[in-house]
Amino acid sequence: MNKLNCFYLKNMEARIILFLFFLIGLSLDTVSAQVGLGAQAIINHPGLLKSDKNNINFEPGVGYGFFVRHDVYDYSAVNLDVRYGAVLLKHRAGLPNGENAKYNFSDFSIELLLTYNHTKKTFIYGGIGVGLLSLISEDRIRATYTDQSFYPVFFAGWGYNWATGFDLFLELKGGFGSTEAGPETIPVSGASFNFGFTMYLTE
Numbered sequence: 001m002n003k004l005n006c007f008y009l010k011n012m013e014a015r016i017i018l019f020l021f022f023l024i025g026l027s028l029d030t031v032s033a034q035v036g037l038g039a040q041a042i043i044n045h046p047g048l049l050k051s052d053k054n055n056i057n058f059e060p061g062v063g064y065g066f067f068v069r070h071d072v073y074d075y076s077a078v079n080l081d082v083r084y085g086a087v088l089l090k091h092r093a094g095l096p097n098g099e100n101a102k103y104n105f106s107d108f109s110i111e112l113l114l115t116y117n118h119t120k121k122t123f124i125y126g127g128i129g130v131g132l133l134s135l136i137s138e139d140r141i142r143a144t145y146t147d148q149s150f151y152p153v154f155f156a157g158w159g160y161n162w163a164t165g166f167d168l169f170l171e172l173k174g175g176f177g178s179t180e181a182g183p184e185t186i187p188v189s190g191a192s193f194n195f196g197f198t199m200y201l202t203e
Contacts, residue, residue: 035070040196044089046105049187054096056186058103063089069113069198081113083129096183101145102138103181107131109153126156133188135181151177151188165200
């Protein structure tokens with residue numbers, strides 16, 4: 001079995017694990033809990049740091065994502081939610097020998113959000129989480145690089161309840177880690193700017 005097939009099998013296993021976490025989270029949820037679905041657009045820069053040997057780093061890129069969230073604690077002005085997200089991104093990296101390789105990023109995450117004044121017209125929130133990042137390079141000649149790794153994330157955001165059951169949000173997210181999807185270990189550390197909306201199915 002070649003390296004690419006092994007990567008796809010490992011990637012599928014990781015997705016199944018995260019999906020099971022999602023199902024467990026929903027099964028622990030109560031009937032009265034608030035459940036929301038959302039989508040977001042992303043401007044991401046995962047290449048603030050460079051590799052040790054060849055100074056390789058990922059260039060800024062764009063992408064999109066979807067998520068499900070539900071609350072686990074709600075008291076007065078403070079609300080605690082769990083968010084399960086999937087994000088697809090595209091980036092380039094300057095590899096040795098002048099190659100400007102394209103990379104597909106797939107990011108699956110589980111996050112805790114602490115929101116203040118969530119019932120008001122505007123609100124703020126922040127949180128932490130863990131992501132599973134899968135990378136695969138695109139090239140017809142050079143060998144395909146693939147890898148996946150877990151990494152921590154932290155974020156803060158501002159939201160606006162523009163209609164009953166809907167909100168808009170702006171979010172700044174940071175994370176740090178590394179990947180073996182290259183000729184050497186490449187840092188995947190940086191920040192992203194996310195903006196999107198949430199539609200709540202239950203109130």
